[in-house]
Amino acid sequence: MFQLSIIKDTVAVHPSNFGLPPEHAVTNELNKKYANRVLHDVGLCVCVFDLSEVGEGKVRYGDGFLWYKVIFRLVVFRPFASEVLLAKVKSSDEDGIRLTLGFFDDVHVPQMFLPEPCAFDPNERAFFWLPNSEATSTHDMLDSPLTDRMYIDTGEVVRVRVEHDEFNDDEPGPPKASEGVQQQRERRRPPYTITCSIAEQGLGPTAWWQNAGVEAMDEG
């Protein structure tokens, strides 16, 4: 789930921080720059793990900052493909389920990765799974008795498998103005999204599997 990435960068330390030990000041600057940000093709940065190599602080012409060349290790959130995660259901709609890890919200389970047969109940705003059912059409499934349905409710803890992740680097671009009025910008894609699956035995709300033995697995 978490990994260490080695990164090389140049950071500037403001003169007001010269009183601090240099390694402290540099770590602060790096945390300020990277913490809680998505680094393209690397992942969501959490915090600096340690500094591996710090060059001599140099003053450049034009400002009073000390510039350090640093090589450091960063704790990064980047689950690998096929990793199993625990997450909470944030919301459900017709397209799929949105999950949250608390510090990271762009986790999706599209409908094609839900266990079969599965349908969305518009009244409950939640998906449900009909184990051992022959129903194929959504209509048939919505006619099923409520007691057979296994709902994936909001707030439930689910076990999911990471299928793939995607980075989007959308340039904001120049503001579009027509007739002198600034246009509303369209919603940007999140910079980092993870697509997960629960279409497998053992995945899904943890409560489904708590007392299931190996026998249940074999049936499925």
Add this chain to the structure above:
Amino acid sequence: MEVINQRAALLSNYEVLSLLRELESDHLARTKTALRIKKEEEQAGTKTHAPQEEICENLRTIEVEAIQYLSADFQPTASQSEAGIAQLTKSLSAYELTKAEKLQIVNLAPTEPVELYVIVEELEDRFGERMDDILSLVKSSLSEPTIPAANGTAVDDIQLQYPSEEAHVYQEEATWEDYQVNEVVFDDTGEGAGVEGDLDADDDGE
């Protein structure tokens, strides 16, 4: 900025949680000293300009949220201990598990066969009956979850009641130092190069 190595090592949830907790206690200690210095200055009526570290909002946000997630009651971290994890990885090396599988066993601490099925591919063909041994190894690595959890809340209470009490913070720091001495970087167990080795290799390459 340049990414030298995108994935130099994998970290277990427990390691990340300890690191974040250390940052958190550091932060608490710092705000406390800052407050105390401010108070003393007010009493003395003097003004010195001690260096003030600014608080990084982004870091605080992810720190608090990630600690919440990693120590949530559905995670096994409450009942895990550093010695337990070290013991577990050592005993797991007897089985032909991949690095990713071992990491997930440490992170999720499966105690039911169903949970292990999800983590390990083709579990039955590869391990058959030995699967139960793995599960019992995991179980033995977990301590009673109630003890650390109760400790945690007790410590929090103390903090709330006596905000000026700093003993707790020092204690935490001491345990962290212990941790570093016996540090278990997950990557170092099993096949091949350790973290430091990887870093050296990179340096040579340049």
